[in-house]
């Protein structure tokens with residue numbers, strides 16, 4: 652059973668149905684309904700997502716592993732590994748694209764996230780930002796459409812989920828403002844906790860419509 656982006660609510664839908672909590676902090680970006688229709692948070696298995704591209708949290712060998720990497724290789728079948736064997740690995744922060752094979756998605760973007768180190772926070776942040784940026788560019792270069800992201804580096808690689816999510820969402824906002832080819836970014840979260848983190852942070856970068864109540868205040 653696969654899930655198509657058209658069956659996944661957008662952020663605009665989630666705001667309308669009050670499923671996003673009030674922003675914890677002041678929004679850093681302006682309200683943009685068009686952008687809010689191009690972003691989703693979806694709790695599910697990325698190997699079941701029928702997107703144009705899904706993003707794998709790979710390692711530098713690009714030859715598979717555990718976690719989401721293992722799930723994607725198992726679901727895609729042996730041809731994925733065969734194509735990966737010809738890629739020659741990748742540096743941290745870089746992304747290489749393969750076909751999706753037996754996955755419902757057309758392509759897989761294999762991005763190599765940083766192994767988190769509290770002694771190199773700035774370097775890790777730059778590398779993680781590059782993972783999201785180069786993955787989005789890969790989608791743009793492969794015809795655009797819908798891209799599903801797993802939460803890069805936040806599992807085995809130990810990146811604190813809140814810090815990683817800030818980077819993921821801010822990089823996406825800045826990219827979508829300049830690009831029209833990527834029609835939907837779906838953050839695929841694998842736990843309730845991660846879903847709550849994404850929902851608590853996203854209003855800072857993709858704010859909700861100005862609320863009617865604040866308009867009322869202005870009329871008084």
Ligand code: APR
Nearest residue numbers: 696697708710716717718719720722804805806807808841
């Ligand atoms: N669908 C969506 N998300 C998943 C799935 C899945 N089927 N399986 C795991 N996840 C989530 C995890 O819960 C975590 O939030 O993907 C996120 C990334 O976790 P990891 O897979 O551990 O990836 P990462 O932290 O980037 O570590 C990468 O782990 O598997 C190895 O080969 C991989 O060496 C690399 C390292």
